[in-house]
Amino acid sequence: DVKVTQSSRYLVKRTGEKVFLECVQDMDHENMFWYRQDPGLGLRLIYFSYDVKMKEKGDIPEGYSVSREKKERFSLILESASTNQTSMYLCASSLRGPQHFGDGTRLSIL
Amino acid sequence: AQSVTQPDIHITVSEGASLELRCNYSYGATPYLFWYVQSPGQGLQLLLKYFSGDTLVQGIKGFEAEFKRSQSSFNLRKPSVHWSDAAEYFCAAGDGGYQKVTFGIGTKLQVIP
Structure with a gap:
């Protein structure tokens, strides 16, 4: 079974802080994704990556950046956290099939 | 633009009753289609x-x-719903390639005894 692990289930940070969300997958998947999930809006794609050091903007990249230095790890970075970035963040990975998701990180920005 | 529509935001069914959750997509070609479930x-x-x-x-x-x-x-x-099926259900569509998909906004299912 594919295992996608997000480093934190819950995280509380302050406005202006630089925040790192980490995601690791154990199945040598090429593709990795970061979404945010908000009530009534479903899942919205922030960034995705189809190879090491490659990244593509999703639908809502503003205020975020990503890093993929190794195939198994995909990091989401909030350069200067703001309260409107309080949300559930979901990481996913895939090869040539459906995406597999981690359990999510609920991030609160105070 | 590609889109996925789930017209029902909330659905309540009795345990043992049948269930149908709707999903419509708008894509240029036949997409890859998925259903996901999310427990709280x-x-x-x-x-x-x-x-x-x-x-x-x-x-x-x-x-x-x-x-x-x-x-x-x-x-x-699903022909007969169980209380453990209470969750949020997401329909999604993708066009292959890097498997980038579009998700619907979800349907929250409540199961009553």
């Missing part, structure tokens, strides 16, 4: 997928979905 505080779990072939797809937990090209629909069904 958890990530998304894949229930089933359609890539090609038989239009009736069987999934886990007793769910099935039917692809209807003429209606651009991919509705999820």
Whole structure:
């Protein structure tokens, strides 16, 4: 079974802080994704990556950046956290099939 | 633009009753189609997928979905709902390639005794 692990289930940070969300997958998947999930809006794609050091903007990249230095790890970075970035963040990975998701990180920005 | 529509935000069914969750997609070609389920505080779990072939797809937990090209629909069904099926259900569509998908906004299922 594919295992996608997000480093934190819950995280509380302050406005202006630089925040790192980490995601690791154990199945040598090429593709990795970061979404945010908000009530009534479903899942919205922030960034995705189809190879090491490659990244593509999703639908809502503003205020975020990503890093993929190794195939198994995909990091989401909030350069200067703001309260409107309080949300559930979901990481996913895939090869040539459906995406597999981690359990999510609920991030609160105070 | 590619889109996935789940017209029902909330659905309440009695335990033991049948269930149908609706999903419509708007894509240039026949997309890859998925249904996921999310329990509170958890990530998304894949229930089933359609890539090609038989239009009736069987999934886990007793769910099935039917692809209807003429209606651009991919509705999820279960003949008899259990209390443990209470969760949020997401329909998604993708066009292959890097498997970038578009998700619907979800349908929250409540099961009453």
